[in-house]
Amino acid sequence: xxxxxxxxxxxxxxxxxxxxxxxxxxxxxxxxxxxxxxxxxxxxxxxxxxxxxxxxxxxxxxxxxxxxxxxxxxxxxxxxxxxxxxxxxxxxxxxxxxxxxxxxxxxxxxxxxxxxxxxxxxxxxxxxxxxxxxxxxxxxxxxxxxxxxxxxxxxxxxxxxxxxxxxxxxxxxxxxxxxxxxxxxxxxxxxxxxxxxxxxxxxxxxxxxxxxxxxxxxxxxxxxxxxxxxxxxxxxxxxxxxxxxxxxxxxxxxxxxxxxxxxxxxxxxxxxxxxxxxxxxxxxxxxxxxxxxxxxxxxxxxxxxxxxxxxxxxxxxxxxxxxxxxxxxxxxxxxxxxxxxxxxxxxxxxxxxxxxxxxxxxxxxxxxxxxxxxxxxxxxxxxxxxxxxxxxxxxxxxxxxxxxxxxxxxxxxxxxxxxxxxxxxxxxxxxxxxxxxxxxxxxxxxxxxxxxxxxxxxxxxxxxxxxxxxxxxxxxxxxxxxxxxxxxxxxxxxxxxxxxxxxxxx
Amino acid sequence: xxxxxxxxxxxxxxxxxxxxxxxxxxxxxxxxxxxxxxxxxxxxxxxxxxxxxxxxxxxxxxxxxxxxxxxxxxxxxxxxxxxxxxxxxxxxxxxxx
Numbered sequence: 001x002x003x004x005x006x007x008x009x010x011x012x013x014x015x016x017x018x019x020x021x022x023x024x025x026x027x028x029x030x031x032x033x034x035x036x037x038x039x040x041x042x043x044x045x046x047x048x049x050x051x052x053x054x055x056x057x058x059x060x061x062x063x064x065x066x067x068x069x070x071x072x073x074x075x076x077x078x079x080x081x082x083x084x085x086x087x088x089x090x091x092x093x094x095x096x097x098x099x100x101x102x103x104x105x106x107x108x109x110x111x112x113x114x115x116x117x118x119x120x121x122x123x124x125x126x127x128x129x130x131x132x133x134x135x136x137x138x139x140x141x142x143x144x145x146x147x148x149x150x151x152x153x154x155x156x157x158x159x160x161x162x163x164x165x166x167x168x169x170x171x172x173x174x175x176x177x178x179x180x181x182x183x184x185x186x187x188x189x190x191x192x193x194x195x196x197x198x199x200x201x202x203x204x205x206x207x208x209x210x211x212x213x214x215x216x217x218x219x220x221x222x223x224x225x226x227x228x229x230x231x232x233x234x235x236x237x238x239x240x241x242x243x244x245x246x247x248x249x250x251x252x253x254x255x256x257x258x259x260x261x262x263x264x265x266x267x268x269x270x271x272x273x274x275x276x277x278x279x280x281x282x283x284x285x286x287x288x289x290x291x292x293x294x295x296x297x298x299x300x301x302x303x304x305x306x307x308x309x310x311x312x313x314x315x316x317x318x319x320x321x322x323x324x325x326x327x328x329x330x331x332x333x334x335x336x337x338x339x340x341x342x343x344x345x346x347x348x349x350x351x352x353x354x355x356x357x358x359x360x361x362x363x364x365x366x367x368x369x370x371x372x373x374x375x376x377x378x379x380x381x382x383x384x385x386x387x388x389x390x391x392x393x394x395x396x397x398x399x400x401x402x403x404x405x406x407x408x409x410x411x412x413x414x415x416x417x418x419x420x421x422x423x424x425x426x427x428x429x430x431x432x433x434x435x436x437x438x439x440x441x442x443x444x445x446x447x448x449x450x451x452x453x454x455x456x457x458x459x460x461x462x463x464x465x466x467x468x469x470x471x472x473x474x475x476x477x478x479x480x481x482x483x484x485x486x487x488x489x490x491x492x493x494x495x496x497x498x499x500x501x502x503x504x505x506x
Numbered sequence: 507x508x509x510x511x512x513x514x515x516x517x518x519x520x521x522x523x524x525x526x527x528x529x530x531x532x533x534x535x536x537x538x539x540x541x542x543x544x545x546x547x548x549x550x551x552x553x554x555x556x557x558x559x560x561x562x563x564x565x566x567x568x569x570x571x572x573x574x575x576x577x578x579x580x581x582x583x584x585x586x587x588x589x590x591x592x593x594x595x596x597x598x599x600x601x602x603x
Contacts (some may be wrong), residue, residue, distance in 0.1 A: 014582075028600065073527065075602055098587075099587055100587060101588075102580050102584055102587075104582035143521065188589035194567075195563060195564070196564065201509060208543060209561065209562060235569065235571070238568070238569045239562070239565075239566060241564065241566075262541045262575065301552075303548070303550060304551075304552060306545075307545055307546040307548055307549050309547060310522075310529055310542065310546065310551075311546055318522075318523060322524065325524075326589060327588070327589070328584075328587065328588060328595050328596060329588065329589075330587075330589070331589070332589035332590070336599065338599055338600070338601075339598060339599045339600075339601045341526075342598075342599050343523050343524045344526040345523055345526060345584065347525055347526075348525050348526045348527065351525075353531075356523075356527070356531070356535075356583030357524065357535070357538055360519050360523050360525065360535055360538075360539060361522045361538075361539060361542055363519050363522040363523040364515075364519045364539060366522075367518070367522055369582075374546060376559050377549050377554060378546075378548070378549065379560055379561055380552075380554035380557040380558070380559050380560070381549050381552060381554065381561075383557050383559065383560035384552065384554070384557060386560060386563060410508070418538065418542075419545060421539055434563060435563035460563070460564070463596075
């Protein structure tokens with residue numbers, strides 16, 4: 001039996017049945033991390049010692065019957081913009097290099113309360129600003145399917161870590177596609193929940209009206225279970241929402257007969273890679289064969305989502321990131337003259353180019369004289385986009401399309417033309433503007449062997465419909481993992497040689 | 507580029523953003539911002555005359571609570587992250603002469 005090949009829920013079940021120990025699973029993941037990190041760089045921080053201590057504590061609680069959840073004892077990773085008490089939280093920025101939070105994010109706390117073992121913090125675009133994980137101050141993450149390519153971003157570390165089996169599931173955050181696009185590029189499943197479903201308490205803010213934490217996993221089932229675990233109404237987050245349903249795993253049924261699925265024609269225009277188009281349309285056909293009613297429609301306004309998004313996200317970022325002033329935490333410049341010079345120098349030396357670019361744009365669109373023309377105009381556009389989705393959801397249960405216009409680009413090809421990189425977010429940003437849930441499910445590979453992702457979009461609070469359709473589709477194809485240069489370290493192989501020859505089956 | 511960003515604008519935005527850009531960074535920022543604004547200007551194709559700006563997708567309201575302390579004193583841990591501290595407080599450069 002190969003522990004690393006198990007899904008999170010399969011591992012959870014085996015831990016419960018005492019077939020696998022929590023420490024054993026944790027060690028297997030840590031060995032994989034040690035073997036692959038030199039090549040892939042999925043993590044900013046690996047908390048080896050802490051993870052092993054946690055593993056023992058969790059095992060004791062499981063043994064005593066105090067922890068009985070389906071994911072108790074399963075090792076996981078969290079994106080490095082979520083606070084974890086006692087472990088550095090850098091947002092992949094130099095300005096937060098030495099920041100060690102004194103508290104834990106609500107979503108992470110919920111995970112740990114249910115027995116998650118935290119392996120470490122995953123790499124990301126600096127402050128989640130980017131689509132490739134190349135803007136990280138701690139080096140880019142590489143795509144496990146082909147290390148010459150990016151993993152996508154900004155949750156590139158989380159998605160690559162799941163694909164490379166350096167954890168069993170991970171948390172990411174999604175402001176404009178940062179879970180769905182890297183999930184597509186790395187061949188894993190990821191959910192961006194309805195705004196307000198998962199508490200943002202302890203998530204370092206980027207665009208507060210758009211940010212949502214969500215799960216990344218090997219399949220829809222794992223993601224539904226993780227989402228169920230991390231969702232909550234939280235008084236500490238003033239935009240948290242008291243939902244009527246949290247039981248996302250109850251939607252794991254293959255029956256999609258009669259479900260209405262709409263395919264926006266505007267998502268299949270010029271700019272979409274033909275191989276991505278074919279794979280996505282093929283997936284639609286599979287769903288049709290399973291009894292769904294699939295038809296094309298005009299969503300409209302698609303081209304206006306990106307400009308509106310960059311105005312709103314940058315405006316919120318310029319405001320949110322004003323807290324980094326070199327006083328309470330983070331980097332402080334060594335030389336300065338007086339308070340204002342200290343602010344300016346600390347920020348200028350601490351932030352990377354993409355972050356500065358967005359802070360500048362955000363400060364501009366909020367400045368007097370431009371506020372109405374840019375910021376208010378963008379908020380009005382957002383209202384129109386929301387209306388377009390409202391109209392679509394009168395007719396359809398789920399909207400289906402690609403998650404990104406192409407598969408993962410090569411490293412180094414994206415950052416020199418920011419506008420071009422922003423255009424890659426065309427299918428994802430409108431979902432954040434309208435507060436909707438979205439999900440990526442792998443649906444094939446291109447000729448280069450890079451994964452293609454299918455995006456499903458639901459109306460607000462309709463995660464269950466996404467999960468149902470995603471799960472039904474997934475049953476038609478098995479999960480594929482990348483062929484990694486180094487799969488399992490040698491010691492790991494020997495350790496499990498006995499079990500494998502004994503015919504252990506997954 | 508139809509949006510030409512002047513040196514004065516970049517200076518002004520730099521003050522708002524509390525960023526000190528080098529000469530090279532300023533030139534790049536002028537280019538970047540001009541290009542982005544050209545792109546953003548396509549929003550003007552939309553008639554938004556009677557549209558209310560939407561800051562939040564759900565009708566949410568302020569969440570009030572009683573002003574009661576619920577957390578513990580965590581001064582020591584919080585100060586650990588300060589670049590400079592003195593006598594249990596954050597140390598900042600002199601601001602009043």
